Amino acid sequence: MASIVITTLNARYIHTAFGLRYLYANMGNLQAETALLEFGVQQRPIEIVEKLLQQQARIIGFGVYIWNVAEISAVVAILKQVAPETIIVLGGPEVSHPPDLPAVAELADYIVTGNGEISFPQLCSQLLTGITQIPKIIVGKPALLATLVAPYSHYSDTDIRQRIIYVEASRGCPFKCEFCLSSLDTTAKPFELQPFLQEMEILYQRGARHFKFIDRTFNLKVDSSVAILEFFLARISEDLYLHFEVIPDNLPERLKQVIVKFPPGVLQFEVGVQTFDPAIQQLISRKQDNQKTRDNLNWLRQHSNAHIHADLIAGLPGDTLAGFGASFDDLIVLNPQEIQVGILKRLRGAPINRHNEGYRLRYDPNPPYTILSTSNFSFTDLQRIGRFARFWDLIGNSGRFSATLPLIVGDRPFDRFLLFSDALYTLTDSTWQIALKRLFELTYTVMSKTLMLPHTDTLEALSQDFLRSGEKSPPNFLQNTTEIRAKRGLANKRQRQYL
Template identity: 75%
Template sequence: MTRIVLGTLNARYIHTAFGLRYLYANMGDLQPDTRILEFGIQQRPIDIAEQLLQQQPLIIGLGVYIWNVAEISAIVAILKQVAPEIRVILGGPEVSHPPDLPDVANLADYIITGHGEISFPRLCGQILSGQAPEQKIVSGETVTLDALATPYPYYTDTDLKQRIVYVEASRGCPFKCEFCLSSLDTTAKPFALPDFLRQMDNLYQRGARNFKFIDRTFNLKVDNSVAILEFFLRKMTDDLYLHFEVIPDNLPDRLKQVIQQFPAGSLQFEVGVQSFDPVIQQRISRKQDNDKTQANLGWLRQHSNAHIHADLIAGLPGDTLEGFGRGFDRLVGLNPQEIQVGILKRLRGAPINRHNDSYRMRYDPNPPYSILSTGDISFADMQRINRFARYWDLIGNSGRFGATLPIILADQPFARFLQLSDALYAAGGSTWKIALKRLFELLYTGMTNTLQIPAATVKQALESDFARSGEKGRPEFLAVKEQPLAKRGMANKRQRLLNPA
């Protein structure tokens, strides 16, 4: 009998719900009565509600995040209409910071704030034994990491073959960057390394090859970082892929020596630059040595095969359009393979919210609560940055425009790409669902008419990129006008009559 269902909605099928597996691992005697059900945000809420109810549960626990809060709200509303007797328990970042709670909190029976590995099983036991607590909000209890059962045995074989395997070698973050919820942590605590590596070996032996570390500061404790990298280096295969989030200004020589040994395509570093402006960094309590950050990014590009995914945030308090552009230009100069132009989001509980009034920070009231305007960036300009970010993903980060992108960014990268972005939107009217061939056509027009790049130069670069894309057909600007076969045949016949051999 499934008395307890653990569920959530992932943004994509390839993702796995790490938090649900942690809860399941720590259910104790209730684990045989518990089942995990994962869904995608593309599925209809009514269909998800139906699948949840098919289990005939007494308790449903749902993980609520910034990307699924709207869908979770719709699901809970349906559940409470057709099965009000089922106890609905919510957990996750979106409901962990009362009184700043989404509307769905009003429909839930209970809310667990913070970590739930201990508090969720206890609450379920109380409910099932008829001793449900009166208070609706339960503060999640934290325990030492060695007291937690690990989630890794509960990845299925399908997970290991088809999806991302999330792992954590440490929990927490010692830094206080105000835009991040990890700033509320007191410090970072590592899991016991020998046991962690045994768990990783078990996953590897079962077939896992795609590991995404969710540690906020993977390279904080260099001894552990080196040991983990060396562990995977000994198991290197063509399909092994590792993702780490690293501190950009902490890359000692011991770590560099190991990084250099990884082949291309096996290592990705997510580098949170966020801002190069020292005034803004101080304002949001971010400690970052910009010179070391620049030197380390340069070293990674020149002396390693690591794929660099560098993050930059638009809309931070006090930043301007021009200031963000200067940071973008500096990052472009360091040549990471990807630049993620992130738009600031209002995370519930994040300390950055203290600046809302003084810097006139205005956020979309609908998830994912993106910044709409600030005292220094107008709504119109923030919309331009949003479109810039989308077109940058399509053109700058896609890897499809290796010959074309350097021409666009030849001088003043931010100003030129923003100008191009404005032109692309004016011509196409959308940043979504743009067919690849259509994108090439829009680029040709925007680069020649708006950026005033010679047509021959643009055509040569786009033709080279299009040939590598594997796309069928040809964009209009590359199409060669030829006579129909019948007319060509008659023309050839007349030519032979006029000029017999």
């Protein structure tokens, strides 16, 4: 049993609640009375309530995010019905910007905005000692990083074996991109390097091999970036995987010299390009040297083994369908392994909200608050981009259609893939639950009847990709081709030789 429960709902089982572990690590003398429980958004709210109440806690604190606010709202509503005496405290980005608060805030007893490592334990101490004259909204106090207790020992062995291990070498961001909550930070502050690396060594010795750095600007301070990369370079193993979010236009020579030493499959760089349009960049206070960004992405693809995950955002103020397409075409030429096509979301407190009226930014009132239309981007076209993004994941990012994709996009990648996406949706009336074999068949139909591609080229590309897919029975359009039968026969013959 615990007096205090801290909890949240993760988007997927593989995720871990890094913020809760920081909170738990810094509960001080209340840690022995605190339980950390994690759930998933797929779980039934009533079952979550049952497990929470088994702790018989006086205080339950929830971490509320854009991806779980609806589910947490349902959990809190049930709690208030069956256990009204339980004190509910909300924290996290979704409740940190009053008066812009979700409806669940009305049900909460207290809300801690911003950082909670100091303010939440103080609140709990007051409540457990009978102090009740406390304002409902408590402004979180940011702690000096050197005074924080590190959270890494609170990853369980199961976490290390089965889940993503989140780590941070710095907090904050010096940039002011208005679509991002990090624009509210004053600057980026690093944790002390040697203690941080000691924690990484302990995690590594415990078996951790999948490290996801949540630093917004990993390559901002090159000395630290190089030291961290060299630390892991000395511990290279076949299963080591490192994810970093990097600034696209800052790749000095010292950093390049370390990056080139990593073998394939270890480094993943998430590169936030967002847009190549200088007018939009200026409008949303984004400082990005587009030429350096292009040069650095080219260098990474040509001279390193890093996997590049590049982000674009559709629906920014001033953006248009054609303008977004131009950024997509600019990016695809640079050949990142993945292009994440994101749709703008309304983040509470983000400075971009100052453009809501001027650019008629209209968002879905339901989480995750996706942009619906703007003065320059119609609802219909944003819906098309949403489907484009999903089909791009299936065709472009999956790696399953490496021979077919160049035929689809040709020399006008955005326009042609949008045409492909529109036609695919017409056939399916869905972007989900499309089996791989059916996806091959649909792709063949669209390439033949909509894109009007040469039949021989289409069959050749799709047969190559299908043979790599692992699917056992070929789609209908390949079943009668001599080539696919011959290749499958050769593959079976080779397989029998090793039996």
